[in-house]
Each structure stands twice: as C-alpha cells, then as structure tokens.
Amino acid sequence: MSGAAKLQQESGSFRVIARGKLNDDRIQGALDLSVSRLRGLRLDAWEQLDDLEALRERAHELRMRVVNDLEGYLAQFTQALEARGGHVHRAATPEEASAIIVRLCQERKATLVAKSKSMATEEIGLNAALEAAGITPVETDLGEYILQLDGTHPVHIIAPAIEKTKEQIAAMFTAIEGREVPAELEALTASARRQLRQVFLDADVGITGCNMAVAETGTITLVTNEGNGRLVSSLPRTHIAVMGLERLVPTLDDLSVILRLLARSATGQRLTSSTTLITGPRRAGELDGPEELHVVVIDNGRTNLLRGRYKEMLACIRCGACLNVCPIFRKTGGAAYGPVYSGPMGAVLVPLYVGLGNAPDLPHASSLCGACTEACPVKIPLHELLLDLRRDMVDEGSAPRWERWAFTAWSFAWSTPLGYRLSTRLARLGQPLGAAAGPGKVWGAGRALPQLARRRYRDRPRG
Ligand code: SF4
Structure with a gap:
C-alpha cells in the first residue's frame, strides 16, 4: 500500500485506536513520563529567552513571507543549490517523489540505503517503495530504527518511539544480537551502534530529511541529536534529501531565528547536538562529503493550502511542542492520528492532506483549550484552524447525519422564545433517556453528568 493510501486509511481510525491506548496502562505511563518531560524542558528553555515574544513574532513573519511567495523562494533556492553542484x-x-528516489537509487545500482529521521519520507511511504524495488532501507535514528524493527510507525514527530519502554527495546535487541542486552540506556545505544555501524559504511545512498533550507545560499539544514544525520549525509557517495516545499527561510540570518526556537521548543536545548548545514556536494579538495547531492521537494497538497485560510499551517517548523501540551495527545498518543503527523498539528494537517471525509474525527480530537496555539513558536492559531475545519465539515456535509440533525433542531428550537421554553423543559425530562442511548451514552461513558435543575434560572423568583 502506498504511503498516501496508508495515511488515508489509518487516519480514519482515531476513535478505535485511541480507545485501545486509553485502556493500556503501560502506554499511559510511558506517555505521561516522556511528554511531561519534553513539555517541562521547553518551558524552562523558553523562560531563558528574554526576547521570546519578539522572536516568535519574527519567526511567524519570516515563515509567512516564504509561504506567501513560495515559488519565488523555491526558484532562488534551486538556483543557489544548482550553482553549487546540487x-x-x-x-x-x-x-x-518515491519514484524519483527509487530511480536515483537504481541508476546508482544501490541495494542498501541508510536513512536518517525524516517525516517527509514517512509521508511519501518511501520505505515501502524502496523495498518494492529490491532496495533495503535502514533507519539509523534510534527511535526510527526501533520502529522499523517493530514494523510500526512514528507516534511523535520528535520522539518517534515515545510509547516503547526500555524493556521492550532490550528484548528486540537481544533477539537480533543473540545475546543479552540489558534494559539500560547506555547498553541499548551501544547495541544499536553495533547493529548500525556497518550500514553507514556499506550504504550506497544516504537519505535524510531537511529541517530547513535557505533560499539565498541553497543550504539544507539537518537538526539531530544522534549524529547519524551527519554520517548518512557524508559517508555514502550519494546524498538524497527530502523536504516539503514550504521548508524554506529566506536567509541564513533568518535560519538562526528558527534554530533558536526549534531546538528549545522541541527538546528544551539551546541547540541540538548536531546542527549540520550542507551547501552542495563535496567540492574539489574537500576530504569528505558525498559526490552527489539531490534534493527532492514534495508538494503533496501543500500548494492547495496556499489559497485558503489554512496556509498558516505551512509555517510549521515541526517542533512537536503542540503535541506535548495537548490534553488529547497526552492521553491517546500519536498512533490514533495516523501514520505520520499527530497531535494538534496532525489534527489540522492530516484532514487537509487526505480530505475531511477520510479523517472526520481529527478536527474533533481537541478540547479547543488553546494550549497548542500558546506553545507554537511560530504562532500558528491551531485551535482556530481546528474550529474552521469543523465548520468546513458541516458546510461540506461530512459531519455525521445525527449531528447535523441535532444542531438543526437545536438552532430551530432556540430561535423563538416558545421553542426555547419548550426545549429546556423537555431537556430535563429527556435527560435520563439521552444519557442512556445513542451519542449521549457514548459521550456520557466515564463522565458524571450533572442533573439539570428542576427549576430553570429564568423561573426562579429574583429580587
Ligand atoms: S504547529 Fe507549531 S508547535 Fe506544532 S509542530 Fe508546528 S511549529 Fe511546532
């Protein structure tokens, strides 16, 4: 199944998957621990910035400047990179996108590909396409590697294996190595290194994502904490970077604004351990780096967003901060949203990519508390976009029929004083029935519904 089809199919199962996660104490514990930690680290890092609001404003402005002239900045980036041999x-x-990458690999007779973490390659379902062409892709980011072994997909854009425990990972590594690997961080990373070292050396092609590209210089940026991005982009003879077409900033100076916010918002670091800027392939006289650099720029519905009010979503820098503060994500985890993007950013993006009718639960996967908007370093009004999506569902007629009937009846009843009086009386009488059947029963499960007052406020004597 192609990545797009998988995205479409799995994005429609939010309720079913979320229910399973809610009933799993192990996952609830893992989520609580990791997400709270990331959230705390971001808050501490943000507090240390005395110009935080000005920085967020500047990041929003520069990202929207790019979004409003995407083709112009893309042309500038292309010209600059090609002038440097890319x-x-x-x-x-x-x-x-997958076909281009498979072709590039086949032309170089590649059989083994080393990958570093890239949500763009998840989005296009690249691993399946490579495997179908007889090419073996190996994920080298620790979290992604664990998920590849497990046959599952990332549940958090920054910490993809957030739901896995050390014990589960140790069991996987023990099975691969044929010797006991203790469930301790150092032992696990040492084991992963042993398993992956030869892959870095043998890979014919290295595939990475691109956190941000700089239009003025043709530079791509990799922001990682494991150093695997550097190995993947420098050891194999060919480096292919995959990026969404909106991942641009105008200048290197602008990049520094995004980098200051990205690491702090994602992991609470001032800068990640490795921040790699690549401008073209290896040049004459240089000792390392690939002989070729290819950048594959994917659209996948992004340009459709340019025309409407959802274009602000294209300013996203994929920091994951909105996930860590979202009360829904913190309980359901990322798998419920589909195989790539999760949390509030996923709840907005996925329906826009796959169509509202294919992900009808996602705009409702929010309490609309606004915590995501407050946490977003580039000031995307996420909760407002979610509300807009709900409105679109009604306009498109993709909201469930019972919901449309219920709101039509409600609106009709409350448009006259008589209707209002009658409906509020009926509501009290019908409350036990409504809570025992249909959507009311589902909504009320696990909630203590307050009993409606016997006497309405308007009927009480005042004075
Ligand atoms: S929407 Fe904002 S907070 Fe969420 S991942 Fe994107 S940039 Fe980060």
Whole structure:
C-alpha cells in the first residue's frame, strides 16, 4: 500500500485506536513520563529567552513571507543549490517523489540505503517503495530504527518511539544480537551502534530529511541529536534529501531565528547536538562529503493550502511542542492520528492532506483549550484552524447525519422564545433517556453528568 493510501486509511481510525491506548496502562505511563518531560524542558528553555515574544513574532513573519511567495523562494533556492553542484527535483505527489528516489537509487545500482529521521519520507511511504524495488532501507535514528524493527510507525514527530519502554527495546535487541542486552540506556545505544555501524559504511545512498533550507545560499539544514544525520549525509557517495516545499527561510540570518526556537521548543536545548548545514556536494579538495547531492521537494497538497485560510499551517517548523501540551495527545498518543503527523498539528494537517471525509474525527480530537496555539513558536492559531475545519465539515456535509440533525433542531428550537421554553423543559425530562442511548451514552461513558435543575434560572423568583 502506498504511503498516501496508508495515511488515508489509518487516519480514519482515531476513535478505535485511541480507545485501545486509553485502556493500556503501560502506554499511559510511558506517555505521561516522556511528554511531561519534553513539555517541562521547553518551558524552562523558553523562560531563558528574554526576547521570546519578539522572536516568535519574527519567526511567524519570516515563515509567512516564504509561504506567501513560495515559488519565488523555491526558484532562488534551486538556483543557489544548482550553482553549487546540487540537483533539485520537484514532485507533486508521494508516488512521484518515491519514484524519483527509487530511480536515483537504481541508476546508482544501490541495494542498501541508510536513512536518517525524516517525516517527509514517512509521508511519501518511501520505505515501502524502496523495498518494492529490491532496495533495503535502514533507519539509523534510534527511535526510527526501533520502529522499523517493530514494523510500526512514528507516534511523535520528535520522539518517534515515545510509547516503547526500555524493556521492550532490550528484548528486540537481544533477539537480533543473540545475546543479552540489558534494559539500560547506555547498553541499548551501544547495541544499536553495533547493529548500525556497518550500514553507514556499506550504504550506497544516504537519505535524510531537511529541517530547513535557505533560499539565498541553497543550504539544507539537518537538526539531530544522534549524529547519524551527519554520517548518512557524508559517508555514502550519494546524498538524497527530502523536504516539503514550504521548508524554506529566506536567509541564513533568518535560519538562526528558527534554530533558536526549534531546538528549545522541541527538546528544551539551546541547540541540538548536531546542527549540520550542507551547501552542495563535496567540492574539489574537500576530504569528505558525498559526490552527489539531490534534493527532492514534495508538494503533496501543500500548494492547495496556499489559497485558503489554512496556509498558516505551512509555517510549521515541526517542533512537536503542540503535541506535548495537548490534553488529547497526552492521553491517546500519536498512533490514533495516523501514520505520520499527530497531535494538534496532525489534527489540522492530516484532514487537509487526505480530505475531511477520510479523517472526520481529527478536527474533533481537541478540547479547543488553546494550549497548542500558546506553545507554537511560530504562532500558528491551531485551535482556530481546528474550529474552521469543523465548520468546513458541516458546510461540506461530512459531519455525521445525527449531528447535523441535532444542531438543526437545536438552532430551530432556540430561535423563538416558545421553542426555547419548550426545549429546556423537555431537556430535563429527556435527560435520563439521552444519557442512556445513542451519542449521549457514548459521550456520557466515564463522565458524571450533572442533573439539570428542576427549576430553570429564568423561573426562579429574583429580587
Ligand atoms: S504547529 Fe507549531 S508547535 Fe506544532 S509542530 Fe508546528 S511549529 Fe511546532
């Protein structure tokens, strides 16, 4: 199944998957621990910035400047990178992007590909496409590697294996190595290194994502904490970077604004352990780096967002901060949202990519508390966009029929004083019935519904 089809299919199962996660104490414990930690680290890091609000404003402004002239900045980026020996490929769909990458690998007779973490490659379902062409992709980010062994997909854009415990990972590594690997962080990373070292050395092609690209210089940036991004982008003879077409900043100076916010918002660090800026392939006289650099720029519905009010979503820098503060994500985890993007940013993006009718639960996967908007370093009004999506569902007629009837009846009843009086009386009489059947029963499960007052406020004597 292609990545796009998988995204579409799995994004429609929010309720079913979320229910399973809510009933799993182990996952609840793992989520609580990791997400609270990331949230705390971000808050501490933000507190240390005395110009935080000015920085967020500037980040919003510069990202929207790019979004409002995407083609112009893309042309500038392409020209700058090609002048330094790189190649830029444009792909409208996930299938097209995968086909370009498979072709590049086949032309170089590649059989083994080393990958570093990239949500863009998840989005296009690249691993499945490579495997179908007889090419073995190996994830080298620790979290992604664990998920590849497990046959599952990332549940958090920053910490992809957030739901896995040390014990589960130790059991996997023990099975691979044929010797006991203790469930301790150092032992696990040492084991992963042993398993992956040869992959870095043998890979014919290295595939990475691109956190941000700089239009003025043709530079791509990799922001990682494990150093695997550097190995993947420098040891194999060919480096392919995959990026969404909106991942641009105008200048290196602008990049520094995003980098100050990105690491702090994602992991609470001032800078990640490795921040790699790559401008073209290896040049004459240089000792390392790939002989070729290809950047595959994917659209996958992004340009459709440019015309409407959802274009602000294209300012996202994929920091994950909105996930860590979201009360829904903190309980359901990321798998419920589908195989790539989760939390509030996923709840907005996925329906826009796959169509509202294919992910009808996601705009409702929010309490609309606004914590996501407050946490977003580039000031995307996430909770307002979620409300807009709900409105679109009604306009499109993709809201459930019972919901449309219920709101039509409610609106009709409360448009006249008589209707209002009658409905509020009936509500009290019908409350036990409403809570025992249909959607009321589902909503009321696990909630203590307050009994409606016997006497309405308007009927009470005042004075
Ligand atoms: S929407 Fe904002 S907070 Fe969420 S991942 Fe994107 S940039 Fe970060």
